[in-house]
Amino acid sequence: MKRILQLSVILVLLFPSRGLSYVERGCLVPIVVQRVAFFPIDNLTGVDLPQDLRKEIVREVRLRGLKLLSGEEVDSFLLRNRIRRWSGLTTAMAKKAQEELGAEGVLVAWVDLYDEKRPAIGIGARLIETRTGLPLWANYVSLVGDDFVSFLKLGKISSLEELTKIALARLFSDFSTALQGPVDGGKPLVVKELHFLPRIVRGGQVVKARVQLEGKRGGTYRVYALLDGQEFPLKLTKGWWEGEVVAPKRQGLYLGRIKVRWDGTWIDLNSATTLLVDNTPPAVDLSFENLIFSPNGDGRKDAFIFFPSLLEEDRVKHWEFSLMDEKGKIIRKFVGSGELPLGIAWRGEGTSGEGAAEGLYHFSCSIEDEAGNVFHCPSRTVIVDKTPPAIVVNPSIEGREIKFIIEAKEEIGIEGWRFFITTRGGKVLKAEEGEGPPPSQIQWRPLGDLKDLSFSLEVCDRAGNWAEAKGTVVSTEGKGVKKKGEKPIKRKKPEWNYDF
Template identity: 25%
Template sequence: MKTARTLALFVIIILSLSCPAKKGFTQEKEKGPVQSGSEDFLSPVSFSTGSNSVFAESPPSAVLNPAIPGGLQTTTLDFNYLSLAGLGEQRGFGHALNAGISIPTRVGVFSGSGRFFTPPYGEFYYDQTFGSLDLSFSKDLYREFYIGAGLGFSFGSDWGLGLDLGFVHFPGDLAFLKDFRWGFAFRNIGKPYADPGFTPAFASAFKLIRTEPVNLSMFGDLSFPSFRDIRFSVGAELSLFDFFFLDVTGIFDYDYRNENARTLPLSFGAAFQIPLGKKKRERAPKIKANISAAPLQDDVWAFGGGVNIPTGVLDTNPPVIETDTTKRYISPNFDGVKDELTIPLKITDERYVKGYRFIVENETGEIVKTIRNKEERPETTGVKNVFQRLVAVKEGITVPETLTWDGKSDSGTVVPDGNYRFYIEAWDDNANLGKSGIGEVVVDNTPPTAEISSPYKVFSPDSDGLQDVLIIRQSGSREDLWKGAFKDTEGSIVREFTWKEAEPPSFEWDGKNSQGILPPDGVYGYVLSSTDMAGNIGEFTLENIIINTMATPVGLNIDHPAFSPNEDGVKDELTFGLEVPVKEGIVRWELAVVDSEGGRRRVYRGGKEIVKQVVFDGKDDTGRVLPEGRYQGRLEVLYINGNNPKESSPWFTIDLTAPSAAVKADLDVFSPNGDGNKDVIVFYQDSSTEEVWEGRIMDAEGEVVKRYNWRGNAERRVQWDGRGDDGMVVADGVYRYVLKAVDSAGNTGGADPVSFSVDTRETPVQLAVNLTHFSPNSDGVKDGIRIIPTVPVTDGIESYELRIEDEKSGDVVRRFSGRGRVPDVFEWDGFTGERRRASDGRYFGELEVVYRHGNRPVVRTASFVLDTVYPEVRVSAEVEVFSPDGDGRLDTLRITQSSGEEDLWEGKVLDARGRVIREYYWKGRAESFAWDGKDGSGNRVPDGTYSYVVSAQDKAGN
């Protein structure tokens, strides 16, 4: 309804203005060089709005009122053309061409425009061709008040020069008049030519409808050209979606000199505003295309078109506020700790930041503190202030790097404890308001509180069950963090406890420091403290805490990790070593032997005097031999002061079962003569797991000609080529193979002997080597190999040749040859005939003997290996210091090993004197392991410096 009434009023106004227009238009007018209404030819918008002095587009508007461009923020161009067509008795065409530009700067807005005009015929009221140039300056003294000044120069058959002054005021909404504006202009103060002389003008404009899709604006203008005419215009503009604009204006023009009224009845205009570019519609520059039409005198019509091109857009974005809104705590109690809230601040804007405010609200949303800052420009309206604003350069305020709140309200008092919210608002010179995120600050002026007590303050943390811990009873306020610290007399922290987001609980201190180690006996103190998030400090103490341990350590070790109480004379007993350095004050002592289930099987007791050793015969308290299994000794000593130290020995084993094994051979007789037939004998073995197995091959007299040793289990298959430990083939005869072992408990066992014979009598020539592997690397160990021929028939030998051949390729790498008797030994140093070192690999020797009567026996050695590569191993320790005390921290030393494949790797832990403490053995590759700080019997070794060595020797002696 409201919109309909407004549109009806708009139609009535147009009709009423059009009624007297015909009479005025038909009146004759006085011809002259200066006529009112010349401003209508500035642009199509001037025609359609009646040259309104506050409702016009820049730059042309600067000619009507130089103050209008004062609020312009983007450089704007305007180009238009108007055609004047005589459609009645007077025929002809006139032209008006206009161009203008407005350039906003930090000082103000500079505008310039130029005109060129030619009339349609000689009797037209502008009967001369002329041009003009206008320059102006405008400035927004206040957001709602613009002023401006301009200078216009016209030329043609004569010339003119005039000063223009003006202002525009924007009071805003006045009742139903929305966006009201009004202003005065004083045009052409000086010598007139093309335009009327001194012309005062008053204009106003407002919106009757202001909605998102539809706007209806009304405007009017009253001017007195040269004080000889009265010119009045009223019009309306309908805007749809900020895209289409329709203007209709009625104009009353009264020339009081001729007492005739001259009226241009109606003028019409339309415009389209089109966004440019790919930006969002509201953020894209918008070009406005205008057209207009108006009837003039003598059936002359003016038709015009033009474009208004802004090169940018009005800044509608609020300032961007960057700050830290994380939760903060303060205690504004002026103790120098967290008395203030300080936050970083950064505000940026597309134009100028004109002000900001920091706002603090309580939990109910009530504002308790506002810190303001705005443009440092006086707000008074005196002459001095106006001049200051006139010459001022536009700039934003200085934004500090931080903002600080001291915890006080606007009334100057410290705010109560509680949670508060804070945020920052900032605005620019276009009144765009930005807001930061909301931060939280907790005001807390209450320090932590607590109470501490203990039932006793002297204790002995020696694990004897008597006041081994100090009981701390405490309570207090709930805080983010409580710290409890035990300190020595020097103030150094021995042990510290922390509790987060809780009240301080009661607890027990075991007397140990932060590393789990008991500190020295002495006087200590306990301090409970808390600093809350706001910086308030609470501290509470308990003095004169005494640690008195009167240490009485004991130790218990064994001489063997296993024994066999079977009365065979070998390891029938186990000896306990009692280490009791403090012998004064002993009340009694007890040594118990317990089984793996903890059952007490044998107990030794004593009084004030304690023995150094106890010999255990493997029997229980009833005199019966204990069954096989794992056992442990446990020593307990009671002192008169209440100390009751206890110690356990390493676990040991009672083992009554002897090692067992079985052996068989694949041959009863073999002939290691190199003829390829029964040159080796194979023993197949099956054994129990023991520390060391020993295999022996003995001749008929019991002499050992060959030995084997294995760790853990005996090799499943052993092949013997008939050579003894000296590398020589043994003599023919009867031999036997014996496999046996002695376990850690002293039990001896093994397999039944296996008998066999060696018989090489049918072989006329034999060839043997003294080594299966050798390493010609000049280290003095197995640097050469001896090849030993056996030639029973030495007469009639014409020549001989010994060839060393590569088993893989068949190439001969070295030859030994001669005539007559064959040498007893050939020695090969690993070099070829060209004196180059032969490659690592497997070789064999082949001997050929040529007799004069034609026999040519050929015999080969068993293959042997040339190996110059040393065994490789990499060893590293996890740490260099460890403490095998059973506290769960660094109780073992991790030894990491990486090696190649070898027959046997041997690792040894050595003490500072080089004595072997612990041995390890591996077949194949050396494995990583953890040393628990004990010797081979399981006893804990003393504190000190130790070293670890791992080694291996391959078959070639490397």
């Protein structure tokens, strides 16, 4: 039901300087708003607000004849009813304030912009009638110090305290007369939907604002989007008010609101949406396994694996990981959107499934967030090597001592080795192992006269390729040995599932 504010001469005589009065349409009894509960300021800025701000609002309202309830009485009411967010006051909450505080109205205020450096402030307030929960008055003001710069670049306000006083004066300038318009019989305007598209952008990017209003008032009205102290006009297009909004250049989360100019009166609608300005590329950590690998299916270093992860919370839009040959041709590409994969394995296959040749490859990646910032990782070299090391062992007997002369060649480096001497029955008489290349010779003096001794040298390169050289020593007293050259080892090991 439509209500308008009506300060008639009769009511002024009956209730001089005691508050606001309005007449419910279809009702002959005037309702007077004198006793108003002032709820704490809703701070939406993320920074601390000065305590004097509340006192300044109280002063502005009391100058206009209202009796404000604040402090412990209101705080106890909020605590008792477990009311934590009061900027979106419900009808039930308003009626509670009437019952328990005896308030005819509730005043709620919020601050969504407060910056001492520029300076800048954005502040809004609403007066709500407790019996119905409907707003009697609402307004919003956003100012920056540069708004007052004249043609000669004079007049800029550099004090946030001074700017706040101006903002409050403007905020409550039409407090007593804002709703003294003609009865139009229409429904109050309500924001049905409000969007910024996209909602996450880089600083300075143009954003589309779309708002759909419900209800209709008589007269003419214009609609504006408010963001970071700036107003952007919207045009009505197929039931939607639309327009372009320029995102602030500084990184941060900003509140956007809608303001309507109705027949010369500003109306602040109870609506808000957010716009996130993100100028920072995603912070990404990349860890790797098997930068040198052998995709031969033997269960040892068969794949190059990489693990991407976000160091800080971010919204990933697109990711791409590529492997290129030395000529810059892309051999394999992994692409996706949304969350980063836990891990990806490259088993040496090309884009068509064919196996990649031995050689050097270059790993690169790009990760884009929803704002369009892109992280590019430094290029990493990946080596595909399918050839086992070349090894030769030449044993010689000198008296009671056996010497094993070892030659091992491998271009990419040797990771480790193992050497065994065993009897015909398989008993191990000597075992040695180590990291890196094997020694150039190994000496051993057996106890007693042992016959038919066997030896084996296993060498693993950095790619996971194994080679073995083995032979037989006929006798520690003999004049010769039987030996065999290198031979790749083929051991079947359990497969590791690289799918994450």
